Amino acid sequence: MTLDLALYLVLDPVQCGGHARALDVTRAALDGGVTIVQLRAPEWHKRAWLNLALDLLPLTRLHGVPLIINDHVDVALAAGADGVHIGQKDLPPDVARTLLGARALIGLSVSNDTQVDHANTLGSTIDYVGVGPVFDTLTKPDASAACGIDGLAALCARSVHPTVAIGGIQLHNAADVKRAGPGGIAVVSAICTAADPHLAARQLLESS
Amino acid sequence: MTLDLALYLVLDPVQCGGHARALDVTRAALDGGVTIVQLRAPEWHKRAWLNLALDLLPLTRLHGVPLIINDHVDVALAAGADGVHIGQKDLPPDVARTLLGARALIGLSVSNDTQVDHANTLGSTIDYVGVGPVFDTLTKPDASAACGIDGLAALCARSVHPTVAIGGIQLHNAADVKRAGPGGIAVVSAICTAADPHLAARQLLESS
Numbered sequence: 001m002t003l004d005l006a007l008y009l010v011l012d013p014v015q016c017g018g019h020a021r022a023l024d025v026t027r028a029a030l031d032g033g034v035t036i037v038q039l040r041a042p043e044w045h046k047r048a049w050l051n052l053a054l055d056l057l058p059l060t061r062l063h064g065v066p067l068i069i070n071d072h073v074d075v076a077l078a079a080g081a082d083g084v085h086i087g088q089k090d091l092p093p094d095v096a097r098t099l100l101g102a103r104a105l106i107g108l109s110v111s112n113d114t115q116v117d118h119a120n121t122l123g124s125t126i127d128y129v130g131v132g133p134v135f136d137t138l139t140k141p142d143a144s145a146a147c148g149i150d151g152l153a154a155l156c157a158r159s160v161h162p163t164v165a166i167g168g169i170q171l172h173n174a175a176d177v178k179r180a181g182p183g184g185i186a187v188v189s190a191i192c193t194a195a196d197p198h199l200a201a202r203q204l205l206e207s208s
Numbered sequence: 209m210t211l212d213l214a215l216y217l218v219l220d221p222v223q224c225g226g227h228a229r230a231l232d233v234t235r236a237a238l239d240g241g242v243t244i245v246q247l248r249a250p251e252w253h254k255r256a257w258l259n260l261a262l263d264l265l266p267l268t269r270l271h272g273v274p275l276i277i278n279d280h281v282d283v284a285l286a287a288g289a290d291g292v293h294i295g296q297k298d299l300p301p302d303v304a305r306t307l308l309g310a311r312a313l314i315g316l317s318v319s320n321d322t323q324v325d326h327a328n329t330l331g332s333t334i335d336y337v338g339v340g341p342v343f344d345t346l347t348k349p350d351a352s353a354a355c356g357i358d359g360l361a362a363l364c365a366r367s368v369h370p371t372v373a374i375g376g377i378q379l380h381n382a383a384d385v386k387r388a389g390p391g392g393i394a395v396v397s398a399i400c401t402a403a404d405p406h407l408a409a410r411q412l413l414e415s416s
Contacts, residue, residue, distance in 0.1 A: 045297030046279065071254065073282035078303045089253030095286045 001066045001082050003105060003127055004035040005164040005184030007205045010070075011056075013041050015192035019052050025197045026056055030063045032201025034191070035184065038085050038107075040070035053079035066105055073099050083107070085130060088115060093125045107164075111144035116158045130186060131155045133167020134177055137188075143167065153180035171200070174207040209274045209290050211313060211335055212243040213372040213392030215413045218278075219264075221249050223400035227260050233405045234264055238271045240409025242399070243392065246293050246315075248278035261287035274313050281307050291315070293338065296323060301333045317374075319352035321366060328368045338394060339363045341375020342385055345396075351375065361388035379408070382415040 009029050013022035026037060037060050041049055053067065053075060060067040066082035069075050073096050076084045083105030084096055091099075096106055109130045110116045119129050133143045134152050146167060147155060156163045165177050166186035177185055187204060194200035217237050221230035234245060245268050249257055261275065261283060268275040274290035277283050281304050284292045291313030292304055299307075304314055317338045318324045327337050344354045354375060355363060364371045373385050374394035385393055395412060402408035 045295070046299045047297050050299060050303070072280075074280065074285070074299060074307060077282070077307055078299055087253070089255050091254045091258060091282060091286055095258070099282060099285055 001105065002064070003066065003162065005128060005162055005182075005186075006035045007033060007201060008036045008038065008164050008166075008184055008186035009034045009191050009201070010038045010040050010166070010186055010188045012188050012192050013039075013048075013052055014043050015189055019048070019055070022052060022192075023055055023059065025192055026059050028196070028198035029191050029201040030059060030065060032198040033205040034065065034201050036066050036068065038068040038070055038186075039081075040085075040188075042070075046072060046075055049075045050078050053081055057081065068105060068107065076100060076104070083127070085109070093122055097125045109166075110155065110159070111147065113155070113158060116155050120158075120160045126161060128162040128164060128183070129159050130166045131159070131163050131182060132165055132186075134165050135168025135173070137168040140167075149176055149180050152177065152182065156181045156183075171203055171207060174204050178208060209313065210272070211274065211370065213336060213370055213390075213394075214243045215241055215409060216244045216246065216372050216374075216392055216394035217242045217399050217409070218246045218248050218374070218394055218396045220396050220400050221247075221256075221260055222251050223397055227256070227263070230260060230400075231263055231267065233400055234267050236404070236406035237399050237409045238267060238273060240406040241413040242271075242273065242409050244274050244276065246276040246278055246394075247289075248293075248396075250278075254280060254283055257283045258286050261289055265289065276313060276315065284308060284312070291335070293317070301330055305333045315372075318363065318367070319355065321363070324363050324366045328366075334369060336370040336372060336391070337367050338374050339367070339371050339390060340373055340394075342373050343376025343381070345376040348375075357384055357388050360385065360390065364389045364391075379411055379415060382412050386416060 016022040016025045068083045069081045071090045085107040087109045105127045107128045108126045136146045162183040164184045165182040170190045224230040224233045276291045277289045279298045293315040295317045313335045315336045316334045341351045370391040372392045372394045373390040378398045
């Protein structure tokens, strides 16, 4: 599956309002141009993750867009999803690669120079890095300190992998974030809580 | 690996006091006669689970005792553990079996007649059921209502699978619990927070 990080939806089904509403949001966001979808439901048990992932796959496949699972390699395997996104405290990237195989997409969160330098040594074990948080955000209370626009630019320039910026990105700051040079922007609430997720996706994609 | 549920240690490394202390507790508890060990660290990220599981395996293998991973099939696969224990909201048993293969040990939590009846239909997809909580416990604040000794006896009699009783089991009630007829008893704090985990294991095993 082709990796296009331009507009990366981190789908939080709780923010969306539950399973059914998360499917509605995803449908609308895909129509609006989202290029990759990650399922992330930290409050949910895995059976609910699996059920939602199984319902999301026909939607993402219809658009030729990858479905990535946050953290849970077992859910990705069980659902037949396209890959995982892992943090620095999740299963190590080489372990995820061994479990998922060569064709899976694997993303890794990086927040500072040390983490980017280590990610740079991983070669094709990972496919992209998520860089951030760019801004402070309420979505992930345990996140690292925000790197800001200039920090984002430096981290993206330092990375040998494709990059996607994440953390506090909304329509009003999306153009500034893009000018820092990431391969794309990742959003959670900007789409999940949008009154019109289709319009939100289109505006985020077109902002410059 | 042989399944002996007589004394089932649910190892909570936070209750033990961290990674190193969890290894000490496990060593002592195995010497004291624990017959199966489950790693359960709900507050921990998976990299810490994996690191501890990898350090536990030589200890459990030395005693010919299975190491089971709570919930996380991916951690079990990555560590080469002997199986998983799953709850009603975790990945479904058939999915866990597919991912782990025929030789893995798979346990399922059951709390009422309906869940036992469903477990009974699963045949060799699962190897045992964890029955409880017998008593209310602070270890698992989201647990189902306690079934009590009489409820435990009824659920164990109803099950076609080997059973292990769990939930609030301590030295002072272990003999009563055993008389209800489970294949064994599972404990968390009774060993993890014991001043002498070796002695605690031995006394729990011998109580009648």
